[in-house]
Amino acid sequence: MVYDCIIIGGGIAGLQAAIQLGRYQHKVLVLDDAKGRSSMCHCYHNLLGWPDGVSGEKLRSLGKEHALRLGVEFEEQRVETVEGLDGEFCVTTAESHEFSGRKLLLATGIKDNIPPFKGLLPCLGKSIFVCPDCDGYEILDKPALVIGSGNAGASMALTLTYWTEALTFINQGKGEIDAELVEKLVGKGITLVSNEISEIHTDCSALKGVTLDNGERIDCCFAFLAFGGNKPNTDLALQLGVELEANKHILVDPRTKMTSVENVWAAGDITVHSEQAAIAMGDGIQAAIWIHKSLLES
Incomplete structure (x- = not known):
């Protein structure tokens, strides 16, 4: 046929x-x-x-x-x-x-390019997002994490300031960030975390927070991924x-x-x-x- x-x-x-x-x-x-x-x-x-x-x-x-x-x-x-x-x-x-x-x-x-954290995939589109144009509205005036690396993560965090000022950028992989972007992150009040995530905490499709490799836990209900590639x-x-x-x-x-x-x-x-x-x-x-x-x- x-x-x-x-x-x-x-x-x-x-x-x-x-x-x-x-x-x-x-x-x-x-x-x-x-x-x-x-x-x-x-x-x-x-x-x-x-x-x-x-x-x-x-x-x-x-x-x-x-x-x-x-x-x-x-x-x-x-x-x-x-x-x-x-x-x-x-x-x-x-x-x-x-x-x-x-x-x-x-x-x-x-x-x-999605990191292989256990429990992450059921959260995609519900509490963890990849596209600010699609889902930036979902974090309107709410605290949110940006889990990314280097310039890609920094750029995502800056983009998301259109919807919320309560942002924490976790530089997973400790990617290099241009000095100009670092200055903008500081200017926008975005918290920059250099420790990497060792575990994410979820309940079905709901994000609950993350634990860093230094043992610190950050509680948060929303996150964006930004690794580029x-x-x-x-x-x-x-x-x-x-x-x-x-x-x-x-x-x-x-x-x-x-x-x-x-x-x-x-x-x-x-x-x-x-x-x-x-x-x-x-x-x-x-x-x-x-x-x-x-x-x-x-």
């Missing part, structure tokens, strides 16, 4: 594209390993229609159900290789299954020779979302640095519209 389009990545962008292509009645396959960042976020707070927030799991579940009703097929498999062959694309998974498609959409997202998942794009931006995200046509390789599109966090779920949805539907136009012409 040759699919009209294979979508690699079943997160927010991939699912929205699948729904739109399903509504066009195209034969679509979504390949996803269920390890993307949307599966880790336990609450999106800034999406239209969800004033009380919605989890990534809930969005993904609803999106998949919607797409299945439209005839879209799903396989929970990790893609290892992809190549163009005789005007089609051959996609091979870790399970050695091969799939062929006329068009290809990459929605592989990014991998966040988030990695765009571009391995498959590179196999196809897709052109990347300087920041390693995929370069796409702003109107069509097509990459530099014909019949290969990209959508979502892999293409932009805003890392917003709403933008990923828009990217997905925009890419799908142009994939449909391309299928009509071929």
Whole structure:
């Protein structure tokens, strides 16, 4: 079987594209390993229609159900290789299954740099955050920690002063901080802690505080992570020779979302640095519209 389009990545962008292509009645396959960042976020707070927030799991579940009703097929498999062959694309998974498609959409997202503290993951999106634009409002006038390293952590702390003045920056890893940033931290009244965290304290999804390596405990109910080094998942794009931006995200046509390789599109966090779920949805539907136009012409 040759699919009209294979979508690699079943997160927010991939699912929205699948729904739109399903509504066009195209034969679509979504390949996803269920390890993307949307599966880790336990609450999106800034999406239209969800004033009380919605989890990534809930969005993904609803999106998949919607797409299945439209005839879209799903396989929970990790893609290892992809190549163009005789005007089609051959996609091979870790399970050695091969799939062929006329068009290809990459929605592989990014991998966040998250420290491996026990109990941290259930708190993501609830009491521990990574995006100030998404979740800065959640700490409005409340004490909060910034758990980060070096300039990335210092910059995050300064950004968060828009919402609260009660900030403590824990320089985990004791990364180097530019003198100019240190001066700004002091000027904003941000407490700078050079001792590292030995343990975080949580109750299910609620942060309770941290213990430092000197034995000191800091009680706090909210934290932001800021280690820098988030990695765009571009391995498959590179196999196809897709052109990347300087920041390693995929370069796409702003109107069509097509990459530099014909019949290969990209959508979502892999293409932009805003890392917003709403933008990923828009990217997905925009890419799908142009994939449909391309299928009509071929």
